[in-house]
Amino acid sequence: MEITANNPKRKSWLNVNENSDFPIQNIPFGVFITRDDIITIGSRIGDYAIDLGAFHQLGYFDGIPLTDDMFLQDNLNDFIADGRKTWRLVRNRIADVFDVKNGKLRDNPAHKDKIIFRIDEVEMLLPVAVGDYTDFYASKEHATNVGSLFRDPKNALLPNWVHIPIGYHGRSSSIIPSGTPVRRPVGQTRPAEGSNTPGFGPTKLLDFELEMAFITTDANVLGERIPIEEAENYIFGMVQFNDWSARDIQAWEYVPLGPFLGKSFASTISPWIVTLDALEPFRVANPKQDPKPLPYLQQKGKGSFDIHLEAAIQPEGGAETVVCQSNFKYMYWTIAQQLAHHTVNGCPVESGDMMGSGTISGPTEDSFGSMLELTWKGQKPITLKDGTQRKFINDNDTVTMRAYCQNDKVRIGFGECSGKVLPAKL
Numbered sequence: 482m483e484i485t486a487n488n489p490k491r492k493s494w495l496n497v498n499e500n501s502d503f504p505i506q507n508i509p510f511g512v513f514i515t516r517d518d519i520i521t522i523g524s525r526i527g528d529y530a531i532d533l534g535a536f537h538q539l540g541y542f543d544g545i546p547l548t549d550d551m552f553l554q555d556n557l558n559d560f561i562a563d564g565r566k567t568w569r570l571v572r573n574r575i576a577d578v579f580d581v582k583n584g585k586l587r588d589n590p591a592h593k594d595k596i597i598f599r600i601d602e603v604e605m606l607l608p609v610a611v612g613d614y615t616d617f618y619a620s621k622e623h624a625t626n627v628g629s630l631f632r633d634p635k636n637a638l639l640p641n642w643v644h645i646p647i648g649y650h651g652r653s654s655s656i657i658p659s660g661t662p663v664r665r666p667v668g669q670t671r672p673a674e675g676s677n678t679p680g681f682g683p684t685k686l687l688d689f690e691l692e693m694a695f696i697t698t699d700a701n702v703l704g705e706r707i708p709i710e711e712a713e714n715y716i717f718g719m720v721q722f723n724d725w726s727a728r729d730i731q732a733w734e735y736v737p738l739g740p741f742l743g744k745s746f747a748s749t750i751s752p753w754i755v756t757l758d759a760l761e762p763f764r765v766a767n768p769k770q771d772p773k774p775l776p777y778l779q780q781k782g783k784g785s786f787d788i789h790l791e792a793a794i795q796p797e798g799g800a801e802t803v804v805c806q807s808n809f810k811y812m813y814w815t816i817a818q819q820l821a822h823h824t825v826n827g828c829p830v831e832s833g834d835m836m837g838s839g840t841i842s843g844p845t846e847d848s849f850g851s852m853l854e855l856t857w858k859g860q861k862p863i864t865l866k867d868g869t870q871r872k873f874i875n876d877n878d879t880v881t882m883r884a885y886c887q888n889d890k891v892r893i894g895f896g897e898c899s900g901k902v903l904p905a906k907l
């Protein structure tokens with residue numbers, strides 16, 4: 482089926498600012514609460530939120546097989562479970578109805594009043610009920626940096642890393658939408674020099690991790706795997722992902738089973754899911770893989786996307802400073818490889834599952850995706866615009882991530898993924 486929604490020439494009768502992340506070619510999906518306290522599934526064009534529950538009730542999806550209550554829900558799981566054909570029909574129809582040449586809704590003020598809200602009139606909620614969340618470790622630069630800092634610079638990359646998209650099972654209950662404050666976590670840390678008793682208290686090394694995450698549909702039953710060439714059919718779209726990390730808690734707990742409480746206190750996502758279809762014009766090759774992966778991980782064609790990523794720190798009352806600029810395309814293992822690997826043992830993947838990429842660091846020092854790497858474990862503090870320095874994240878700092886794709890025709894973005902750090906509760 483043709484993705485007519487992606488037509489770069491299309492313009493909307495809704496006003497879209499030139500540098501908007503949400504032109505009519507994006508048509509992301511999210512969940513919001515309206516000024517009338519109604520929770521609905523929606524989309525966005527420019528600075529307008531589109532209530533897809535009302536859009537459907539008023540007949541604008543006529544001819545597309547959808548259940549009556551498909552969009553009158555507080556998450557996208559059922560819609561996502563309907564599969565890629567439905568996603569494409571729905572996105573194409575929204576693009577068609579909001580096309581500048583289409584007067585059906587444009588010239589119906591009563592319907593517009595029910596369907597269209599200003600974005601500042603709605604509150605964004607989590608777009609999916611995340612059943613299971615996995616975080617990968619798929620950036621070679623990041624794994625090399627962390628291996629050097631935590632273990633041994635000479636053997637920074639463990640032998641399995643170039644053969645396996647390394648991951649761990651995370652905690653879905655603490656995934657929160659952009660704008661939700663993050664409480665500085667308390668936990669155990671390594672005993673001080675000469676002591677046998679671990680430290681305990683608020684983390685001193687609170688960090689962000691610049692990541693993206695993909696969201697799946699129902700993909701396979703227990704015992705069956707997803708072949709690599711089919712994997713992308715089961716990926717609905719992507720969000721930005723800040724995998725907040727407490728480095729001192731992490732360093733003490735992570736051997737032998739990997740990250741636990743140093744990660745599970747909060748993970749912030751951007752609230753609009755940008756579909757894989759919308760990202761299609763920005764497809765690029767991932768880094769060359771040497772050695773060649775095993776056959777079940779060999780992917781033909783371009784498996785990555787050119788998505789500009791950045792992270793910024795804003796002290797309370799101060800100006801924001803961008804501290805790193807990276808790109809999704811630096812990621813060594815692709816999302817298809819991650820999903821094929823995740824299911825090779827027969828583990829089922831469900832609608833609304835979320836898979837983090839792992840921190841996406843680039844090759845240069847200003848493209849590292851965490852404070853751990855940017856300040857090299859605090860040895861090289863960053864000076865912010867207000868003159869203060871940061872080794873890690875302070876109380877009352879707001880960390881904001883942004884992500885967008887841009888070519889000479891269109892810009893497709895993810896909006897913001899933001900969280901303010903509150904002092905620990907003692």
Ligand code: MN
Pocket residue numbers: 616690692724837839840
């Ligand atoms: Mn992570």
